[in-house]
Amino acid sequence: MQKGKASLALEHPAYVTASASIAGKKEGEGPLKSGIDVVEQDPMFGAETWEEAESAMQKQAADLALEKGDIHRKDIRYLFAGDLLGQLIATSFGTVDLEIPLFGLYGACSTIGEALSLGAMCVDAGHADRVLAVASSHYATAEKQFRFPLGYGNQRSQSASWTVTGCGAVVLSKEEPGRMAKDQAQVRITGITTGRMVDLGVKDSMNMGAAMAPAAWDTIQQNFEDFGVDELHYDKIITGDLGTIGQKVLLDFAKNKGHDLSEKHMDCGIEIYDCEAQDMHAGGSGCGCAAVTLCALILPKLLEGTWRRVLFLPTGALLSTVSYNEGQSIPGIAHAVVLERFVPTAGRKEEGGAVS
Amino acid sequence: MQKGKASLALEHPAYVTASASIAGKKEGEGPLKSGIDVVEQDPMFGAETWEEAESAMQKQAADLALEKGDIHRKDIRYLFAGDLLGQLIATSFGTVDLEIPLFGLYGACSTIGEALSLGAMCVDAGHADRVLAVASSHYATAEKQFRFPLGYGNQRSQSASWTVTGCGAVVLSKEEPGRMAKDQAQVRITGITTGRMVDLGVKDSMNMGAAMAPAAWDTIQQNFEDFGVDELHYDKIITGDLGTIGQKVLLDFAKNKGHDLSEKHMDCGIEIYDCEAQDMHAGGSGCGCAAVTLCALILPKLLEGTWRRVLFLPTGALLSTVSYNEGQSIPGIAHAVVLERFVPTAGRKEEGGAVS
Numbered sequence: 137m138q139k140g141k142a143s144l145a146l147e148h149p150a151y152v153t154a155s156a157s158i159a160g161k162k163e164g165e166g167p168l169k170s171g172i173d174v175v176e177q178d179p180m181f182g183a184e185t186w187e188e189a190e191s192a193m194q195k196q197a198a199d200l201a202l203e204k205g206d207i208h209r210k211d212i213r214y215l216f217a218g219d220l221l222g223q224l225i226a227t228s229f230g231t232v233d234l235e236i237p238l239f240g241l242y243g244a245c246s247t248i249g250e251a252l253s254l255g256a257m258c259v260d261a262g263h264a265d266r267v268l269a270v271a272s273s274h275y276a277t278a279e280k281q282f283r284f285p286l287g288y289g290n291q292r293s294q295s296a297s298w299t300v301t302g303c304g305a306v307v308l309s310k311e312e313p314g315r316m317a318k319d320q321a322q323v324r325i326t327g328i329t330t331g332r333m334v335d336l337g338v339k340d341s342m343n344m345g346a347a348m349a350p351a352a353w354d355t356i357q358q359n360f361e362d363f364g365v366d367e368l369h370y371d372k373i374i375t376g377d378l379g380t381i382g383q384k385v386l387l388d389f390a391k392n393k394g395h396d397l398s399e400k401h402m403d404c405g406i407e408i409y410d411c412e413a414q415d416m417h418a419g420g421s422g423c424g425c426a427a428v429t430l431c432a433l434i435l436p437k438l439l440e441g442t443w444r445r446v447l448f449l450p451t452g453a454l455l456s457t458v459s460y461n462e463g464q465s466i467p468g469i470a471h472a473v474v475l476e477r478f479v480p481t482a483g484r485k486e487e488g489g490a491v492s
Numbered sequence: 493m494q495k496g497k498a499s500l501a502l503e504h505p506a507y508v509t510a511s512a513s514i515a516g517k518k519e520g521e522g523p524l525k526s527g528i529d530v531v532e533q534d535p536m537f538g539a540e541t542w543e544e545a546e547s548a549m550q551k552q553a554a555d556l557a558l559e560k561g562d563i564h565r566k567d568i569r570y571l572f573a574g575d576l577l578g579q580l581i582a583t584s585f586g587t588v589d590l591e592i593p594l595f596g597l598y599g600a601c602s603t604i605g606e607a608l609s610l611g612a613m614c615v616d617a618g619h620a621d622r623v624l625a626v627a628s629s630h631y632a633t634a635e636k637q638f639r640f641p642l643g644y645g646n647q648r649s650q651s652a653s654w655t656v657t658g659c660g661a662v663v664l665s666k667e668e669p670g671r672m673a674k675d676q677a678q679v680r681i682t683g684i685t686t687g688r689m690v691d692l693g694v695k696d697s698m699n700m701g702a703a704m705a706p707a708a709w710d711t712i713q714q715n716f717e718d719f720g721v722d723e724l725h726y727d728k729i730i731t732g733d734l735g736t737i738g739q740k741v742l743l744d745f746a747k748n749k750g751h752d753l754s755e756k757h758m759d760c761g762i763e764i765y766d767c768e769a770q771d772m773h774a775g776g777s778g779c780g781c782a783a784v785t786l787c788a789l790i791l792p793k794l795l796e797g798t799w800r801r802v803l804f805l806p807t808g809a810l811l812s813t814v815s816y817n818e819g820q821s822i823p824g825i826a827h828a829v830v831l832e833r834f835v836p837t838a839g840r841k842e843e844g845g846a847v848s
Contacts, residue, residue, distance in 0.1 A: 222578030
C-alpha cells in the first residue's frame, strides 16, 4: 500500500529466509568477526585479478545464502544485485553461473537497500515467491577505480573512509508457514521508503559521509512523515556508511528539525571496524559495508530479540572519477527498509515496536 | 501473475501515458527523423562536457515526456533510470533536479527494458500509480569511456556499432479511464520476461551483436515457453541493438530451434540509421538506441494500428574496459516486455493478436 510520498507498507511482508556474509581479513579483525560467516584471509579470493576476486566473493556469498536456507538456485525467481565497479562487472561475472533472471542495480553504497526494496516489492506483489539480493565491494577494486593504485601508498585524509571487502546475500521469500518453526523468530521487511537524490554541493570525495548525510536525513524524515512516526517508533535507525563525520552531520540535521537521533542512530561504517584501533579514519564504506553489517549484526540482533524494529537505510554517494574530475558535486541517496522481528506463534501478531 | 520460469502476465497492465525522445544530429538524419521529438544539432547540448551533455539530454527527455502527458513531476512516484557510464553519472546529474525517488539501474544497452519491466511491475502491484522510465547514451561519452578519444580518429571495424546519442523517456501509469479518450488507442505493457545473463565466450568488444544474440534468443525462447506461444503470437519481435551481424546470429539460433523469425524480427540498431548510406557499420547501439526507437517508431506503429502486439527486448553487453582488458568474455542480457495496442471503447477487450 502506498504511504505518503515515497513509502510503501507491505501487505505481504517479505521474510528473510536466509542470509550470508563473506568478508576480508581486516573486516574479520573488527567487532563483527564472530557474526561474519566466512572471513577470507586471501584478498585475491583465489582469483587472478582484484575484479575476479570480488566476483568470486559474490558467488561464494550467494551460494552460501542458498545453502544456509536449503534453497536451490532454480527456486530463486529474480536476482537483484550490484556493486561499485563501472558497468557492474563484479556482479556480472560473479553471478552469471547462477542463471537467475537478473535486475542489475546501481545505487553506489546504498545498493543493498535498493535490492532489498525492489526484492520485497516483488514478493509483496506476488511477482516472485523468492528473490536474492546481493551487494559487494572490495577494497582493492574500489581503490584502483576511485582513488590511487595500492602500490602508490597514498596518504589518506582523516575524513576518508575505508572500502569494505565484503559481500552480503539475502534471500527474501513470501510467508512460508511450512518453513517456519514454532516460536522461531523471523525477520521480515514490512515497509520501504525509497530515496531521492539530494545534492547540497559537497565536492570532497574524501569526505563522502558529509555528502551522504543530507540524503540519509531526507529519507529518514520522509519515512517519519509517510508513516506518521518518529524516532521512538524504531529501536535503531541504521545508516550504511556515513562514518564518524557523516554521523555528526546527520545528528545535526535531525536536531535542527527537532529530532534527537543520538540514542537511536547507528552506522554500519562505524560498527564494522574498531575505527580507532584499526586506524580506519572515518569508518567503513562500500556496498559491502551495509550488506555485511546487515547479515553479521543487524539480522542476528533482530532474531535474538535485542531489537524488534529497525529502520535500515544504506547510503550512497553518486560520484565517479569522471564526475569528480570534471568538478561535479556528489549527490547522495539512501534507500530505507523497515526490518521487523516476527514470531510465528505469537498469533501472527507483529512483534515490532520500540523498546524505549 | 507468475508465468513459467521468468515471465509475468500483468493483471493490471501498465499504460504508456506519455513518451518523449531526444536525439543527436546523426540520428536525426536517419530513418526515424520524423518520429524523434527533438533532434539536437549541438552534440554538447549546451553543456561544457560530454557527460553533462548526456545529463542535459536526460533532463530534457524526462521533462518533455511529462509535458507531453500533462503530468507534474510530483505525480511520478518512482524513477527507473540508467545509462552506460561508470556509476551512472549521466543519470545522477541528469535527474537529480526532478527530486523523484530513484531506482538506479544498469543493464548496459538493455536498460530501458529493465526500467520498463520494473516500472510496469510496480504499477501492476499498485506500488505506484505512475512511474518514469528513462535511459540514455551519448556517442562521445561512450567512445571516451569504452573505446578511443574522438580526436584519435580510430578506424572502426565493420562489426562495430555506433553508440546512439539519444534518450527515451516513458511514463507508465495504471489504467486512468479519465485520461483515456474514447476510441483513442493506447499502448500497454501486458507481460514481462526477465533476462538472465548468457555468456558463450565472445571476447570481441567490437562485435557486441554476436555477444548479445544468444541472450536475446534465450529471452525470446523463454517468453515463448512461459506464455505457451511462438513467433506467430507477435506482429514484431524487436531487439535492442544486435545490429546486422547479431541479427544473423539470432536468426540462426532461432532456426536451429525450429523457429523462423525472419519475417518478424526487427532490430532497433538497424532501424535507427540507414546503415549503408550513413556508413554505420553494424548499426546503432547504446541505451539510447532501443529507448529512442521505442518512442520514435515502435509506440507510434502500435498506436496507429500497424502492429498490435510487439515483443520488445532491449539487449545489453555486460563488459567494461577493465573486464575486457583483463581478458574476460562479454555476457549478454535481454529484458523483454510485451507491448499491446488497446482501444478503450472496444469493450476493454484486448486488441493484441498477430495480424499474420
